[in-house]
Amino acid sequence: MTLVPPARHESLSALLDEDTWDVLIIGGGASGLGAAVDAAARGYRTLLLEARDFASGTSSCSTKLIHGGVRYLRQGDISLVRSALHERTHLLANAPHLVHPLAFIIPARKLVDRLFYGTGLKLYDRLAGAHSLAASTGLDRAALLAALPGLNPDGLCGGIRYWDAQFDDARLAIALMRTAVDHGATCLNYLPVVGLLKAGGRIVGALARDAETGEEFEIKAKVVINATGVHGDRIRRLDRPDSAPLLTPSQGIHLVVDADFLPGNEALLIPETEDGRVMFAIPWQGKVLLGTTDTPRPDLKRLDDPQPLEEEIDFLLRTTAGILTRAPTRADIRSAFAGLRPLIHPEHDSDHKTTAALSREHAILVSDSGLITVAGGKWTTYRLMGEQVIDRAAVLAGLSPVSCKTRDLRLHGCPSEPCDSVLGSEAACLPELPGHDRPLHPALPYSEAMVRFAIRYEQARTVDDILARRTRAFFLDAAAAESCIGKVAAILAEELTPADERLEAMTADACRSAARFQVAAGKQG
Numbered sequence: 457m458t459l460v461p462p463a464r465h466e467s468l469s470a471l472l473d474e475d476t477w478d479v480l481i482i483g484g485g486a487s488g489l490g491a492a493v494d495a496a497a498r499g500y501r502t503l504l505l506e507a508r509d510f511a512s513g514t515s516s517c518s519t520k521l522i523h524g525g526v527r528y529l530r531q532g533d534i535s536l537v538r539s540a541l542h543e544r545t546h547l548l549a550n551a552p553h554l555v556h557p558l559a560f561i562i563p564a565r566k567l568v569d570r571l572f573y574g575t576g577l578k579l580y581d582r583l584a585g586a587h588s589l590a591a592s593t594g595l596d597r598a599a600l601l602a603a604l605p606g607l608n609p610d611g612l613c614g615g616i617r618y619w620d621a622q623f624d625d626a627r628l629a630i631a632l633m634r635t636a637v638d639h640g641a642t643c644l645n646y647l648p649v650v651g652l653l654k655a656g657g658r659i660v661g662a663l664a665r666d667a668e669t670g671e672e673f674e675i676k677a678k679v680v681i682n683a684t685g686v687h688g689d690r691i692r693r694l695d696r697p698d699s700a701p702l703l704t705p706s707q708g709i710h711l712v713v714d715a716d717f718l719p720g721n722e723a724l725l726i727p728e729t730e731d732g733r734v735m736f737a738i739p740w741q742g743k744v745l746l747g748t749t750d751t752p753r754p755d756l757k758r759l760d761d762p763q764p765l766e767e768e769i770d771f772l773l774r775t776t777a778g779i780l781t782r783a784p785t786r787a788d789i790r791s792a793f794a795g796l797r798p799l800i801h802p803e804h805d806s807d808h809k810t811t812a813a814l815s816r817e818h819a820i821l822v823s824d825s826g827l828i829t830v831a832g833g834k835w836t837t838y839r840l841m842g843e844q845v846i847d848r849a850a851v852l853a854g855l856s857p858v859s860c861k862t863r864d865l866r867l868h869g870c871p872s873e874p875c876d877s878v879l880g881s882e883a884a885c886l887p888e889l890p891g892h893d894r895p896l897h898p899a900l901p902y903s904e905a906m907v908r909f910a911i912r913y914e915q916a917r918t919v920d921d922i923l924a925r926r927t928r929a930f931f932l933d934a935a936a937a938e939s940c941i942g943k944v945a946a947i948l949a950e951e952l953t954p955a956d957e958r959l960e961a962m963t964a965d966a967c968r969s970a971a972r973f974q975v976a977a978g979k980q981g
């Protein structure tokens with residue numbers, strides 16, 4: 457296992473040392489990182505560039521589930537559910553340090569509901585086949601309330617238990633980045649692509665600018681992949697300014713409350729709320745995660761800064777109040793966050809004849825000039841997306857054909873190696889970090905050693921990187937995390953010695969992030 461990835465200056469030097477990369481990937485979220493691992497594992501010279509931090513957008517703001525998608529059964533998308541269930545198995549095998557099985561329970565008010573949900577979940581079991589985690593089972597009223605002691609018992613007759621999986625999205629992203637690096641890839645954050653290079657009408661690389669220094673790099677590549685999620689249209693317009701919109705963002709929000717609102721280790725699924733949406737209440741890292749909503753956001757001016765809407769917060773609190781014995785209020789919300797899901801509308805794109813729609817969840821497009829765009833998808837199918845986009849890229853670029861290696865590829869930190877990739881465990885393996893194990897805050901499970909480890913080994917460059925994604929402090933308790941900003945900034949100043957003005961700027965950014973994760977208790981919907 458590679459414990460010491462290249463320092464940033466070494467990775468920047470690689471941009472100049474490499475004459476032409478085989479594969480250049482723009483975007484450091486789930487789809488981009490998955491593609492980087494796939495390409496590097498095949499032996500292709502691979503470069504990934506991320507404008508901000510790895511997983512700083514949608515890929516760190518998910519519902520934290522690896523699942524087949526029960527709701528897709530109702531839509532009749534059997535092939536999508538089957539492939540997602542198979543991908544769930546790959547993730548459980550390849551990243552058991554970050555992905556684990558989780559039982560879900562659907563409560564029922566009528567016997568006919570128990571029969572309806574039970575039948576649907578038996579189909580879910582059958583679609584999983586050999587990949588099933590455990591058979592779904594019916595629960596009588598007593599078993600239901602024993603499994604979910606925080607559930608309001610009024611009107612319930614029982615329920616159904618089924619199995620899916622849960623993970624830590626930002627930590628999985630870092631594991632993917634380090635896996636790609638282990639296999640020879642160069643991955644850089646804070647290096648946005650500001651232009652595409654063309655020769656003879658074909659894309660032959662990109663122009664990137666270091667967000668920290670302003671230095672620009674001309675990067676040649678045999679193929680360029682646009683894996684920027686909701687920002688995909690911006691990169692497409694660098695290729696062709698008149699490109700019609702392909703993506704329409706939809707927002708989902710989540711609220712984090714203390715675990716005593718829903719004690720136990722099992723998740724709650726409400727398959728149909730007052731307006732037909734699905735709602736979860738999920739145990740996660742000692743808290744309960746409530747979500748999600750699905751709100752169209754064509755009004756968003758800044759795709760990198762989605763905010764929970766007041767009506768979304770009210771909807772989740774109102775729905776929860778009808779489900780749990782003790783209803784959380786705004787004052788009980790430890791953190792609130794929003795993520796954007798890019799909905800694909802290929803019929804609106806003038807290049808739709810070149811679109812290869814691989815499923816209802818993701819699509820791959822190739823422009824006339826050779827830009828490959830991978831859009832849509834979800835965390836569960838990131839590996840499959842990476843396989844398919846690199847298959848396409850290899851043919852387009854004329855690379856030596858190499859089969860996909862990722863189905864059985866253990867990710868960085870898998871327990872069969874000396875240290876796992878859970879931040880605290882891996883930091884504890886390093887002899888140079890003793891004496892720095894002081895806790896950051898009594899309400900948070902993180903230490904100063906973890907902060908130093910994130911800076912030295914996981915490419916954390918800002919205070920926000922550390923509190924939002926290397927640790928999950930902002931997501932678990934935003935107020936407690938806010939009180940750690942000064943301490944984290946001081947450690948970062950020791951480790952990276954940034955200029956005073958840059959340290960002040962990143963401290964101010966972290967304070968703004970802390971405010972975005974917090975909900976004002978006095979507001980009413």
